Amino acid sequence: MHDQLRTHIEKILPLNDDEFEFISSCFTHKKYKKHQFLVQEGEAASYNYFVLKGLLKLVYSDETGKEHIVGFAMEDWWETDFPAYYLETLATMSLECIEDTEVLCLNLGDYKRLCTQLPKLEHFFLEKAYRGFISAQQRTISMMTVGIKERYEQLLEKYPSLVQRVPKSLLAAYLGVSRETLSRLPL
Template sequence: MKEKLREHIEKVVPITNDEFTFIASHFSIKKYKKNDFLIQKGKSVLYCYFVISGLLKLVYDDKGGKQHIVSFAMEDWWESDFLAYFTQTKAKMSLQCIEDTEVFCISLKDYQKLSDGLPKMESFFLKKSNAGHIAAQNRILSFLTSNAKERYVQLLKQNPSLFQRVPKTLLASYLGVTRETLSRFSS
């Protein structure tokens, strides 16, 4: 299991065996079943998660009770309610398993210890953060400049496996369309 974490980190920064031993000591591994919550709206956010296996959805429930899919996280992805995690406030979103999922977890305290104790990990986290910001901005731009069909095609090109793993209702929510509209796109 830990080799997956090491491989992921080494795609960004080189690390020695001793450094990896130090890195791994800051993470724990947790397993969750389909439909389990890793984060629940209104509760404390204890961890940032790195997905070893499985699939998660980050959701925001608006005041009208409508669920909005903010993101999906699959193998090799990081996810959390980052605002709540980094500010140690209550979650505004929920993180739930779409499939049975196994994750590496890191608390904010361990994240900070790891970043302070090994500057190359601070660089790693910064690069992963930057990639996340870029992806979020691209998603916002897509909603501002693309129609629903174009967003569908873009998602299909970027993450084709989502279409086999995610129920159409959730994909429709993520794309901002109805399930019926999504069905028309895929036929």
């Protein structure tokens, strides 16, 4: 299971065995069942999760109770309620399993220890943050400037395997439309 993490990190920077042994010691392995929560709104977001197997959804519920899907995370993706995790505040979002899921968990103390004692890993996390920020900006611009059909096509082009695994109702929530609207699209 840690080999998957090593392969993931080495896409950005090389590691020797001692470095990876130190990195591995900072993570814990956990398994969750479908519909189980890793993070719940109003509670602490104690970990940043690296997905080994499975599928997660990050959800924000508004004051009316309507769920807005902020993002999904599948194999080799990282996810948590990042503001709650990094600022050590209570979560404003929930992270739930769409499928049975296995993750590697990194608490904030170990994250900081990794970045301090292995500075090149701070570079890795910075690269991941940049890529996440770019993706979030692209999604925001897409939501503001293109129609639902184009947004769905962009999602399909960028993440074809994700679209195959996520129920249409959740895809619709992610795209900001009703399931009925998504079903009516000439795709």
